[in-house]
Amino acid sequence: MAKTERTVAELMLDQLSLFGVRRIYGVVGDATFGLIDALAKQDKIKYIAVKHESTAAFMASAEAKLTGGLGVCTATMGPGAANLLNGLGDAHADKASVLAITGQAPSNKIGTEFPQYIDQQELMKPFATYSANLANPDATIEVLQKAARTSLGQRVVTHLSVPKDIFMMPATGEPRPLPDVIEGASIFTKESLEQATGILKTAKRPMILAGSGAASASEELEKLADLWGAGILTSLGGKGLFDESSLHNLQGIGEGGNPYASDLFKVADVVLLAGTAWWPEGYVPTGARIIQIDPHFDKFVKDIPTELGITGKAEEVLPFITESLQGFSRSEDWVARCQEIKEKWALHNEKEGSSTGYPVHPARIIRALDRTVAPDAILALDTGDNTVWTNRNFRQKEQSVLFSGYWRTMGFGLPAAMAAKLIKPEKQVVAVVGDGGLQMVLADLLTATRYELNITVVVLNNESLQMERDKLKAANKKEVGVDLTNPDFIKLAEACGWKGLRATSDTELESVLEEALHMDAPTLVDISTAQVFFPETQ
Known part of the structure; x- marks a missing residue:
């Protein structure tokens, strides 16, 4: 390759732009001055300056979850890199494609x-499946290509550290796009799925558990449920896949799901x-036969006693299974039990x-949100009681929901x-947040102000870490540290350039939210929220 006049940092940005990167989230530090200088000289990629590196990593993770593309965050060496870890943990746990670029010592x-x-x-x-230190400018394109x-390809976190001096060195090489990947359909036939359909045909009490990976297969799942006589339960990521009126949709599972469905699910046979x-x-x-459909076989090891794993997309597999079950004699007693x-x-x-009442019951707050938010809104959930009450009471339509699934970190909602x-x-x-989660990232209210991000943050303010309080009570343990010392969130928001509203009764919730x-x-x-013990806390 012919030499160019670009620095390593400039070449990195040109390469990232070809990958489709439009934003890099970060906090400026001296070990990344070469990268900051390069960002300031171009307009293909916008630098989003936040108040804390964990926010930068949360935002990169959220971008990857929402778009399926590459989220990128950056920080300086030492404490800056360490502060990224919480957000990178979220991306790692939820299999979001995030690249972290950190400065390093000269x-x-x-x-x-x-x-x-x-x-x-x-x-x-x-957290990082691939992590490399860029030791020579000539390797810039190669390591970026491998990281991306x-x-x-694997929906994982990758990381590049770049010594401060190398960012500013002359670079060789030319950016190149990632190769196009033609993703062919998996080859399934009725015959290749005979083992699966054979298991399904043994069912007297069938159940379906669907998640976000079945987003393109909701119609096929409903067809199968009707033919098979199955109830459908969804994980939080699968919330909204099925219309509430769907005959077989029993809503969510686990904390915040349909509490009556758990006993039903426990007696399922397939x-x-x-x-x-x-x-x-x-x-x-107990004793149920379990079939799992997922394109990523490594997911079959998550403590689920799967009898048969099918590597493929649900929308490719289900039509053959449904066709093979034609004529299946479903249990009408089980269908009636599911309906009940x-x-x-x-x-x-x-x-x-x-x-009714004030402070407001959390279920009432979520129902008010359900009535007022746009059908295609994006909801960002923090972790805590607000998550489980949203899962329990929000009747999702076409809204997209961002949340910290497996990492379950507080502070995710606002970023x-x-x-x-x-x-x-x-x-x-x-953003639907608890007072505890919001206080972990309060400084970044100013980030929304800086970039004129007209978002709405709904604070369930019960002056406590309610989920932890509930769990301590359930475990019959004494509590300390679960009470919160809260600021006046309205005054604080207004000081940061936000508008602040407060609901002073349960009857005005909808009007205030509107x-x-x-x-x-x-x-x-800011909504004063009753300290309600969550019913399913264990």
């Missing part, structure tokens, strides 16, 4: 007592899992969502909402 100081130096490859080892291919690797602890049907559970939960849920608004500025974006959702500015809604 190349002649690596391995010495240089301030802030640490072996970053060791630091990133728990690995992240996007279970089909489609597009989910999540299995709530304690729900495993569906109706029982619908009545309970409606009553719960109509709770995820900001990333979503940057990516989809035309969409209504709502006002907030139509503000032409980032808006925080």
Whole structure:
């Protein structure tokens, strides 16, 4: 390759742009000055400056989850790189394609007592499938290509550390796009799926558990459920795949799901899992035969006693299974039992969502959100009681939901909402957060102000770490540290350039939320929330 006049940092940005990267989230530090200088000189990739590196990594993870593309974050060496870890843990746990680029000590100081130096490859080892230190400018394109291919191909975190001096060295090589990948359909036939259909035909009490990986197969799953006589339960990621009116849709499973469905699920004799690797602890049907459909075979090892794994996409597999089950004699008693559970939960849920009083019952808050947010809004959930109450009471339509699935970190909601608004500025974006989770990232209210991100943050303010309080009570343990010392969130939001609204009664929830959702500015809604013991806490 002919030499170019670009620095390593400039070449990296040109290469990332070819990968489709449009934003890099980060905090400026001296070990990345070469990269910051290159970012300032171009306009293909926007640098989003945040207040804390964990926010940068959360935003990169949220972008990857929402788009399926490559999320990129950056930080300086030492403490900056360490602060990325929480967000990278989220991306790692939820299989989001994220690339972290960190500055490193000058190349002649690596391995010495240089301030802030640490072996970053060791630091990133728990989360990064591929981590490399760029030791020579000539390797720039090769290591970036490998990082991007690995992240996007395997849906994992990758990491590059770049010594401070190397960022600014002249670079050789030319950017090149990733190779196009033609993803052919898996070759399935009725005959190749005979083992699966043979198991399904033994069912007297069939159940389907669906997740986000079955997003393109919801119609096929409903056809199968009707023919097979199965109830359908969904993980949080699968929420909204099926219309609430669907005869076989029993809503969610696990904490925040349909509480009556757990006993039903435990007596199922055959279970089909489609597009989910999540299995709530304690729900495993004793002696049930389990079939799991997923394109990623490594997901079959997550403590699910799978009898048969089918590597493929649900939408490719299900038509053959449904065809093979034509004429199957389903159990009408089981169908009736599923319907009874569906109706029982619908009545309970409606009553719960109509709770009155102030401070407001969390179910009432979520039901108000359900009534006011746009059908195609993006919801960003923090981790805590707000997550389980949303799962329990929000009747999802076509909304997209971002959440920290396996890592379950507090502080995810606000960064995820900001990333979503940057990516989809035309969409209504709502963060549903607890007071504890929000306080972990409060400084980044100013990030939304800086980039004019008109998001709505709804704070369930019960002045406590309620989920932890509930779990301590359930375990019959004494508590300390679960009470929160909260600021006046309205004054704080206004000081950061936001609009602030407060619901002062349960009857005005909808009107306050409507006002907030139509503000032409980032808006925080503070709702005094009752300290309700979550019913399914164990």
